[in-house]
Amino acid sequence: xxxxxxxxxxxxxxxxxxxxxxxxxxxxxxxxxxxxxxxxxxxxxxxxxxxxxxxxxxxxxxxxxxxxxxxxxxxxxxxxxxxxxxxxxxxxxxxxxxxxxxxxxxxxxxxxxxxxxxxxxxxxxxxxxxxxxxxxxxxxxxxxxxxxxxxxxxxxxxxxxxxxxxxxxxxxxxxxxxxxxxxxxxxxxxxxxxxxxxxxxxxxxxxxxxxxxxxxxxxxxxxxxxxxxxxxxxxxxxxxxxxxxxxx
Amino acid sequence: xxxxxxxxxxxxxxxxxxxxxxxxxxxxxxxxxxxxxxxxxxxxxxxxxxxxxxxxxxxxxxxxxxxxxxxxxxxxxxxxxxxxxxxxxxxxxxxxxxxxxxxxxxxxxxxxxxxxxxxxxxxxxxxxxxxxxxxxxxxxxxxxxxxxxxxxxxxxxxxxxxxxxxxxxxxxxxxxxxxxxxxxxxxxxxxxxxxxxxxxxxxxxxxxxxxxxxxxxxxxxxxxxxxxxxxxxxxxxxxxxxxxxxxxxxxxxxxxxxxxxxxxxxxxxxxxxxxxxxxxxxxxxxxxxxxxxxxxxxxxxxxxxxxxxxxxxxxxxxxxxxxxxxxxxxxxxxxxxxxxxxxxxxxxxxxxxxxxxxxxxxxxxxxxxxxxxxxxxxxxxxxxxxxxxxxxxxxxxxxxxxxxxxxxxxxxxxxxxxxxxxxxxxxxxxxxxxxxxxxxxxxxxxxxxxxxxxxxxxxxxxxxxxxxxxxxxxxxxxxxxxxxxxxxxxxxxxxxxxx
Numbered sequence: 001x002x003x004x005x006x007x008x009x010x011x012x013x014x015x016x017x018x019x020x021x022x023x024x025x026x027x028x029x030x031x032x033x034x035x036x037x038x039x040x041x042x043x044x045x046x047x048x049x050x051x052x053x054x055x056x057x058x059x060x061x062x063x064x065x066x067x068x069x070x071x072x073x074x075x076x077x078x079x080x081x082x083x084x085x086x087x088x089x090x091x092x093x094x095x096x097x098x099x100x101x102x103x104x105x106x107x108x109x110x111x112x113x114x115x116x117x118x119x120x121x122x123x124x125x126x127x128x129x130x131x132x133x134x135x136x137x138x139x140x141x142x143x144x145x146x147x148x149x150x151x152x153x154x155x156x157x158x159x160x161x162x163x164x165x166x167x168x169x170x171x172x173x174x175x176x177x178x179x180x181x182x183x184x185x186x187x188x189x190x191x192x193x194x195x196x197x198x199x200x201x202x203x204x205x206x207x208x209x210x211x212x213x214x215x216x217x218x219x220x221x222x223x224x225x226x227x228x229x230x231x232x233x234x235x236x237x238x239x240x241x242x243x244x245x246x247x248x
Numbered sequence: 249x250x251x252x253x254x255x256x257x258x259x260x261x262x263x264x265x266x267x268x269x270x271x272x273x274x275x276x277x278x279x280x281x282x283x284x285x286x287x288x289x290x291x292x293x294x295x296x297x298x299x300x301x302x303x304x305x306x307x308x309x310x311x312x313x314x315x316x317x318x319x320x321x322x323x324x325x326x327x328x329x330x331x332x333x334x335x336x337x338x339x340x341x342x343x344x345x346x347x348x349x350x351x352x353x354x355x356x357x358x359x360x361x362x363x364x365x366x367x368x369x370x371x372x373x374x375x376x377x378x379x380x381x382x383x384x385x386x387x388x389x390x391x392x393x394x395x396x397x398x399x400x401x402x403x404x405x406x407x408x409x410x411x412x413x414x415x416x417x418x419x420x421x422x423x424x425x426x427x428x429x430x431x432x433x434x435x436x437x438x439x440x441x442x443x444x445x446x447x448x449x450x451x452x453x454x455x456x457x458x459x460x461x462x463x464x465x466x467x468x469x470x471x472x473x474x475x476x477x478x479x480x481x482x483x484x485x486x487x488x489x490x491x492x493x494x495x496x497x498x499x500x501x502x503x504x505x506x507x508x509x510x511x512x513x514x515x516x517x518x519x520x521x522x523x524x525x526x527x528x529x530x531x532x533x534x535x536x537x538x539x540x541x542x543x544x545x546x547x548x549x550x551x552x553x554x555x556x557x558x559x560x561x562x563x564x565x566x567x568x569x570x571x572x573x574x575x576x577x578x579x580x581x582x583x584x585x586x587x588x589x590x591x592x593x594x595x596x597x598x599x600x601x602x603x604x605x606x607x608x609x610x611x612x613x614x615x616x617x618x619x620x621x622x623x624x625x626x627x628x629x630x631x632x633x634x635x636x637x638x639x640x641x642x643x644x645x646x647x648x649x650x651x652x653x654x655x656x657x658x659x660x661x662x663x664x665x666x667x668x669x670x671x672x673x674x675x676x677x678x679x680x681x682x683x684x685x686x687x688x689x690x691x692x693x694x695x696x697x698x699x700x701x702x703x704x705x706x707x708x709x710x711x712x713x714x715x716x717x718x719x720x721x722x723x724x725x726x727x728x729x730x731x732x733x734x735x736x737x738x739x740x741x742x743x744x745x746x747x
Contacts, residue, residue, distance in 0.1 A: 003571055004508055010564055014515045026526025049440035066444055068535035073543060081529075128400040132427045134743045136451025136532045139495070141400045146498075146514045160398035175746075177364055177375045177424045178403055181395045207436060207445055213366035213428030231534055232451065 014147045019239050028234070029067040029081035032060050034099040039078045047074055050206065062087055062095040063203035066231040088228040088241025095203070095227060107226075107244045115192045116225065117247040120166055123155040124246055126196070127165035127189060131182050132214065133172030137199040137232040141169065144235040151239050154248055162186070167194030167225070171232075173201040173208035176215040183218060194225040196242070198233050206231075250276050251318035256616035257467045259680040262696055265304065265319045270328055273320035277305045278334045285608065286310040288597055290683060290692045292331075292341035294349055295705040297321065301349050306681055306694070310615035315681055324349055330356035337597035340713060363423035363746045367431065378421050380407050387411060391728065395424045402742035406731075413727050418720045425746035433706035439465070439539060439671070447534045450710055450744035452492055455484040456686025457708075457744075458537035460693040463618060464682040465539040468674040468695060475620075476662040477542050482620040483657055484524075484533050486650040489687040491520040493643040494565070496739050500640060501572070503733040504581040512568045519557050526553060540671040542664070551658040558651055569644050582637035586722040586734030589634055596721070597714045600689015601642045602738055606634035612685035621685075624653055634722075639737040646687075674701045688712065688741065710744030 016022045024030075041055035048071055052064035058078065060071075072079045089095060090107045109117075130138050144151045145158065159165050162185045174182060186195075197219075200206045208214050228241045250268050254260060268276075281287050292305045300321050307316045322328060331338035333355035345351050346359045350369035353359060361368070364375045382390065388409055395403035405421040432445055446461035447454045459481045466473055473481075495517040501509030521531040528536035528544040536544055572578050592598075593606040603610040611628035613621040629645040631638035674697050684691045689711030698704045715738060723734050 007508060007512060007564075007567055007571060010567060011512060011515065024525070025522050027529040028525055029529045047440075049436075049438055049444050066534065067530070068440075068444065069529055069543070070440060070535075129396055130400075130402045130425075132425050132743070133402060134448045134451030135402055135741060136454070136534070138400050138402060139452060139532065143518070146518070147511045148515055148518055158400050172425075173427060175424060175426055176366060177426050177746075178395065180376065181403065181424065185396055201448070207432060207441060207448070208427045211366075211428040211432055213426050213431075231530075232532060234531070 015150050024083050028083045029069050031084040031087050032081050034058050036100050037078050057099040059096050059098040062229040085234050085236045086240045120246045125159045125165050126169050127162045128158050128169045129182050131172040131178040132175035137171035140232040140235050144238050149235040162188035165189050169196045170202045171198050173205040173214045174216050176213050179215040196226040198228045200231045203227050251316045254315045256683045257463050259467045259678045262677050262679045265317050267319045270320050280307045291694050291709050293707045294345045327352040327354050329354050332356045336595045363426050366428050375423050381419050404742045415723050415726050415728050418723050420716050422745050425743045429747040434703050443538050450741040453686045454533045455488040456691050460682050460684040460691045462537050462539040464680050464693045467680045469672045474665040476664050478619040479662045480542050480546050486654050489650045490647050491517050492687045493647045499736045503736050506578050509572050523557050545664040585636045585730050587635045588718050588722040592721050596717045598718045600711045602715045602718050605631045605638040605642050607632040612683045612690050616683045636737040676701045712740040712745045715740050
């Protein structure tokens with residue numbers, strides 16, 4: 001027993017005391033800043049492997065971006081990535097960052113169904129469905145519940161059964177072979193329920209968007225409540241996004 | 249000559265691979281492997297040439313450090329004697345060729361669909377009507393799990409046939425994650441797109457697959473990576489091994505309800521992945537490895553930082569391991585659980601740590617070294633019991649070994665060198681094969697270019713391709729309640745298998 005206590009003591013305090021103000025280490029690429037400098041926009045837009053950059057004015061769609069940083073390496077005076085990890089939003093168009101735009105991303109409460117905050121503010125159970133996810137997003141969602149990020153302190157948990165869940169969290173571009181299982185799972189969640197898309201592949205399909213092996217019709221037929229970009233999404237991006245949604 | 253001998257990362261003209269009749273093809277490829285545990289098939293695939301199908305088989309020889317490649321052109325309508333009829337290790341490959349092109353193999357045990365690829369030959373076969381093996385008996389019952397599992401993991405279906413609590417048989421049905429990866433490598437023409445695809449093959453093996461793609465592409469383009477490129481890739485792969493093994497030790501502890509181990513190993517993974525973020529801006533090293541250049545040079549400041557991470561990691565890791573390995577309630581769940589024999593891993597063609605845990609010497613870092621592995625003189629960690637305990641030991645010892653390797657590497661940092669020349673266009677009408685030892689095991693990427701230097705075929709083999717069958721064998725005669733811990737001891741990739 002003393003050995004166990006010693007181990008516990010040696011870990012020190014691991015939890016992140018405030019997940020809203022925590023700083024991420026190193027050169028994390030979060031919300032991009034686009035300067036008003038004039039550049040060769042054709043070169044810039046064609047450089048992006050994801051076609052996430054559009055011209056006139058230059059804008060980056062975080063729903064398509066993989067945050068690889070290639071644009072910032074080639075055009076350092078035009079594009080830089082801040083360490084702002086709070087990049088989740090409830091409106092797809094808010095993920096598009098335009099030149100000169102330096103306002104933090106926020107959720108629009110007007111566009112939110114009122115029952116989300118009244119029902120889920122202090123308890124939200126989620127069923128995760130990986131539908132063609134590559135397991136990086138899944139790793140980070142698991143990390144969101146480790147002793148450091150500890151999302152369950154907010155009453156947010158992943159559950160095994162969709163019947164116990166208040167919504168689903170989708171990773172991956174939705175492989176054709178998973179489309180039916182995803183629909184069955186969603187149907188099994190009782191109303192009212194939310195849909196959260198995590199990661200570039202889920203939000204836009206990423207490089208898989210036009211693959212014939214992918215079937216994104218589920219997203220055309222249902223309303224998405226929260227978009228959490230990243231490749232994969234950082235645990236702090238996920239936690240802050242969900243907290244903003246439920247108003248906790 | 250019936251075959252051509254290649255080295256890892258070597259490019260040759262496609263015409264240099266001898267095309268031989270199928271019976272010779274059968275004889276030499278089964279002959280290579282029979283009674284030669286040091287040889288195994290690293291890739292066997294087909295692609296269409298007009299109406300015909302060209303088969304290419306690559307057999308790696310671990311002692312000679314060579315790969316023997318042979319080819320054969322066949323007609324779809326002509327049934328072929330299955331290589332599997334002689335050696336089980338070809339079973340998955342032949343199922344894939346059957347699924348993609350409709351070639352029939354005689355004396356194959358069961359040509360079941362492999363992953364329900366969107367461009368499969370017979371689209372009337374759908375994932376909903378997979379032909380499960382079943383036994384008609386009043387004593388036995390079936391347990392179906394998936395495709396969606398209880399945890400936050402990828403999808404796949406497991407069908408158990410149980411006698412009471414005991415598993416008689418497990419069949420693993422995959423394909424739910426199929427994204428058309430190999431076709432996308434052909435469709436997406438830009439290098440950055442393909443490098444991004446490589447990182448998405450299996451998002452837990454980013455350094456492994458990205459290194460495989462970068463090495464293959466550089467070989468295709470006649471580009472010789474500078475030392476700092478090789479250095480960065482070697483360090484990234486070893487850090488990935490440390491991070492995932494540590495995370496898996498945490499998950500193994502969680503599966504046996506050992507909360508202290510789950511928490512401590514879980515939190516120990518964080519400083520390693522956070523270091524990856526400090527280095528390349530992404531915790532899973534996406535964006536770090538690119539063909540032809542190094543976007544994030546490994547600076548002396550990063551080296552000092554990594555040493556500090558290791559210095560803090562090691563005492564806590566060692567203390568936790570010591571405690572876990574002397575805890576009877578933990579070791580009793582690991583020992584003699586999920587046993588898979590040497591003969592089984594050999595006949596299945598298992599690779600990586602799954603093979604090494606059952607006594608099979610198979611490690612590309614030693615047998616077909618690449619990057620800076622030749623100078624590390626890698627000694628694979630081998631265990632012989634083939635149980636969960638062995639796989640836990642391999643993970644623990646590989647973590648320590650990887651830390652030692654990285655310490656050795658960063659003691660002499662290479663100077664960042666400008667690339668000698670920009671990447672040229674890929675050579676025309678060539679074949680390249682690349683082998684990489686990622687944390688799960690051997691990754692094999694093959695590419696063939698056409699007369700314009702465009703990719704004609706891009707073929708990916710993840711270590712999970714064969715190792716799923718090892719899991720199915722490991723859980724036989726186990727209590728079904730021990731399945732999670734057996735499963736986690738392998739932690740196989742669904743996306744890497746389904747592509």
